[in-house]
Amino acid sequence: MKTRKRLIVSFLLPAGLVYLAFFLVPTAWAFYYSFFDWSGFGLNMQYRGLGNYIELFRDPIFLLSLKNTLFILVVGGITVFALAFLLTVLVNSGIKGKKFFRAMVFLPNVIATIALTTLWAFIYNPSFGLLNSFFRVIGWDAGAKFTFTSYDHIFYAMLVALIWIEVGFFLVLLMAGMDKIPAEYYEAAKIEGANQWQMFTGITVPLLWDVISVGTVLYTIFALKVFEFPYAFSQITPPTTLYTVGMYLYIEGFGKRDPIYRLGYATAIGVVLLLCVVVIVLLLRRLMRREVIQY
Amino acid sequence: MKKANLIVYVVMVATILLSACGGGGSAGGGKVNLVYWSMWNKTEPSAIALTEIIGKFEAANPNITIEAVWNGRENQTKVRTALGANTVIDFVDQDASQIAGGLMKEGLLLSLEDMLNSNALDEAVPFKDVFNPGTLDLYVKDAVHYLMPYDDSPVMFWYNKDIFTAAGIAAPPATWDEFLVDLQKIKDAGFVPLAIENDGGDYNMFYFQYLVERIKGKGFLYSAIEDKTGEKWNDPVFTQALTMIKELWDKGFIPPESLGYTWPAAQQTLATGKAAMELCGGWLPNELSDMAGPDFKWGGFPFPAVAGGAGNVNDLQQWLLALGVLKDTAHPQEAMAFLKFVMTNESQTRMAQALQGAVRKGVEWPAAMADGAVASTNATTVLDHADGGTAMYAEFTKNVLFFDVLPVFLNQATIADFPAKISADAKNYWASH
Numbered sequence: 164m165k166t167r168k169r170l171i172v173s174f175l176l177p178a179g180l181v182y183l184a185f186f187l188v189p190t191a192w193a194f195y196y197s198f199f200d201w202s203g204f205g206l207n208m209q210y211r212g213l214g215n216y217i218e219l220f221r222d223p224i225f226l227l228s229l230k231n232t233l234f235i236l237v238v239g240g241i242t243v244f245a246l247a248f249l250l251t252v253l254v255n256s257g258i259k260g261k262k263f264f265r266a267m268v269f270l271p272n273v274i275a276t277i278a279l280t281t282l283w284a285f286i287y288n289p290s291f292g293l294l295n296s297f298f299r300v301i302g303w304d305a306g307a308k309f310t311f312t313s314y315d316h317i318f319y320a321m322l323v324a325l326i327w328i329e330v331g332f333f334l335v336l337l338m339a340g341m342d343k344i345p346a347e348y349y350e351a352a353k354i355e356g357a358n359q360w361q362m363f364t365g366i367t368v369p370l371l372w373d374v375i376s377v378g379t380v381l382y383t384i385f386a387l388k389v390f391e392f393p394y395a396f397s398q399i400t401p402p403t404t405l406y407t408v409g410m411y412l413y414i415e416g417f418g419k420r421d422p423i424y425r426l427g428y429a430t431a432i433g434v435v436l437l438l439c440v441v442v443i444v445l446l447l448r449r450l451m452r453r454e455v456i457q458y
Numbered sequence: 459m460k461k462a463n464l465i466v467y468v469v470m471v472a473t474i475l476l477s478a479c480g481g482g483g484s485a486g487g488g489k490v491n492l493v494y495w496s497m498w499n500k501t502e503p504s505a506i507a508l509t510e511i512i513g514k515f516e517a518a519n520p521n522i523t524i525e526a527v528w529n530g531r532e533n534q535t536k537v538r539t540a541l542g543a544n545t546v547i548d549f550v551d552q553d554a555s556q557i558a559g560g561l562m563k564e565g566l567l568l569s570l571e572d573m574l575n576s577n578a579l580d581e582a583v584p585f586k587d588v589f590n591p592g593t594l595d596l597y598v599k600d601a602v603h604y605l606m607p608y609d610d611s612p613v614m615f616w617y618n619k620d621i622f623t624a625a626g627i628a629a630p631p632a633t634w635d636e637f638l639v640d641l642q643k644i645k646d647a648g649f650v651p652l653a654i655e656n657d658g659g660d661y662n663m664f665y666f667q668y669l670v671e672r673i674k675g676k677g678f679l680y681s682a683i684e685d686k687t688g689e690k691w692n693d694p695v696f697t698q699a700l701t702m703i704k705e706l707w708d709k710g711f712i713p714p715e716s717l718g719y720t721w722p723a724a725q726q727t728l729a730t731g732k733a734a735m736e737l738c739g740g741w742l743p744n745e746l747s748d749m750a751g752p753d754f755k756w757g758g759f760p761f762p763a764v765a766g767g768a769g770n771v772n773d774l775q776q777w778l779l780a781l782g783v784l785k786d787t788a789h790p791q792e793a794m795a796f797l798k799f800v801m802t803n804e805s806q807t808r809m810a811q812a813l814q815g816a817v818r819k820g821v822e823w824p825a826a827m828a829d830g831a832v833a834s835t836n837a838t839t840v841l842d843h844a845d846g847g848t849a850m851y852a853e854f855t856k857n858v859l860f861f862d863v864l865p866v867f868l869n870q871a872t873i874a875d876f877p878a879k880i881s882a883d884a885k886n887y888w889a890s891h
Contacts, residue, residue, distance in 0.1 A: 204538055313868070422563070
């Protein structure tokens with residue numbers, strides 16, 4: 164028994180040490196740095212106490228970024244899962260080319276972010292973009308003149324594109340779970356006269372609950388941290404209406420091309436982000452806890 | 459077995475320790491190796507030109523080698539991280555306003571005073587006299603120069619001469635009133651007068667900064683940025699500037715689809731002959747050279763004067779790129795020798811061939827930027843980005859000034875609400891800084 168314990172410890176130790184050195188220790192340091200005013204040039208740091216945190220909640224751009232991030236989490240999340248479920252049911256309904264459709268929906272996940280944002284720039288271009296041109300062809304003047312990427316619309320335009328990307332990942336996740344549900348359950352339900360909705364709520368959702376739960380946690384972490392796609396969506400100077408917390412952290416800490424170097428403040432944003440992830444994920448795990456169904 | 463492990467371990471530790479001592483410094487045999495971190499990407503024309511200049515410098519100075527690290531536009535951010543890890547870097551380049559707000563502000567650069575007061579390379583003139591008027595003195599800290607500009611991009615209207623001719627415009631406008639008349643002529647001729655992108659924050663702010671300067675003169679916007687009470691934002695000049703911009707939208711000089719243009723969609727309309735002009739830095743003809751083609755007739759004119767205003771049509775905003783020598787370099791003389799070499803007539807001409815504006819007097823600029831050279835030579839006052847705000851108060855400039863001006867610029871907020879909004883935001887900002 165003792166030997167077995169030693170063996171387990173010796174196997175866990177290297178990974179544990181790496182995790183400690185590259186995640187836990189930097190995280191602890193991040194908490195420390197978040198109490199300082201620090202440009203990141205040299206070690207000249209000024210202690211601010213909770214100053215960075217107090218400033219954060221008075222900072223209109225941080226609050227806007229937080230609002231956008233929570234919108235991606237809630238509205239984006241509901242839409243992603245609704246579409247992923249819908250497509251899962253459609254693809255699993257016995258149509259031909261199931262693997263092809265699955266691959267097509269998943270495809271955006273394997274394409275570089277910058278290529279995706281360029282694609283969407285062409286779709287949304289008000290002069291020759293796909294959407295405006297289509298509306299022009301069908302004679303819908305208001306649609307043809309609509310500016311999808313204007314200052315006040317660009318966030319929603321980005322969100323639509325983001326949803327389009329994410330649906331593929333969650334589709335694959337749900338389909339993998341759905342493939343494991345025995346077909347007899349559905350056959351039996353059909354014999355009993357259940358309709359599609361009853362089968363979905365009575366069989367699919369309960370038996371997929373673990374997958375849904377894991378998927379929700381994964382999406383939550385993704386949504387709270389989302390950075391590269393919205394950042395690349397507007398390639399020169401992202402309007403503040405497009406900011407997410409991750410983007411604002413980067414702009415405050417690393418400046419993009421403006422000499423804004425507030426590493427202490429940016430670290431405080433990171434700490435708030437980490438706490439948001441931990442609290443929301445714990446809350447979700449608790450809310451989504453169900454008795455495990457064996458099948 | 460245990461002994462063998464111990465030997466391997468000792469060799470590994472020794473290798474790590476020895477490798478940590480390497481990098482930069484003397485290359486052996488009395489040779490000096492300088493490490494240069496650059497804002498260019500290796501394949502860009504400017505990087506290719508600089509590589510050639512480095513080659514010529516090394517040939518002329520056989521005891522010096524230069525190791526260039528092509529980092530791209532976020533060079534200074536990478537320099538910051540590298541300095542934190544004690545990486546040896548001797549000199550760097552970046553947009554001057556950015557280094558001024560970064561390495562210079564942090565006191566990490568070496569004074570260039572001795573170099574500037576000595577003679578230029580192989581010339582009997584003080585080195586400081588070879589620069590275009592005002593460019594060298596734009597970024598000075600406590601009366602000391604830390605930056606040497608080597609690339610000049612005047613911010614002005616870059617236009618398609620063929621469209622001006624088609625619209626019957628003989629000479630570019632010098633006043634705002636003439637500008638409005640010419641815009642109408644261009645519109646009547648069936649062209650889009652002004653190219654604007656909704657996410658071109660810096661570009662769109664040029665209009666606001668220039669108008670405030672033309673009305674109130676240099677330094678007024680900067681004084682508002684520095685006003686901790688926020689009261690100065692109630693000055694009517696700001697609403698006047700925004701009203702003048704709104705007129706451009708209202709009269710159709712900026713087409714409504716511009717609200718949906720994300721970079722580079724609008725500037726492409728200039729290259730394709732649909733739009734007539736764009737207010738931008740001198741890099742625009744370079745950026746659009748492939749799309750516009752060699753036959754495109756580029757012209758440029760300074761931002762027009764406003765009648766009765768304190769500013770002058772020849773007050774010119776210069777977007778400069780600069781070199782700076784790190785304070786901790788072990789080879790300041792060699793690094794400065796290279797800086798002087800970059801400013802020789804031959805080196806600056808080579809940079810101009812890479813479609814860059816030269817900072818050295820008398821060097822011929824590329825044909826597409828010829829009007830930029832004239833504007834730069836004629837500049838009576840040299841202006842900085844956001845009137846100096848970007849260099850000294852970058853966060854305020856971005857998070858208060860841009861944050862409040864751009865929605866109004868893009869017709870997403872009202873001019874009437876602007877003074878109260880920015881005044882409150884400025885006060886709030888300074889309360890926590």
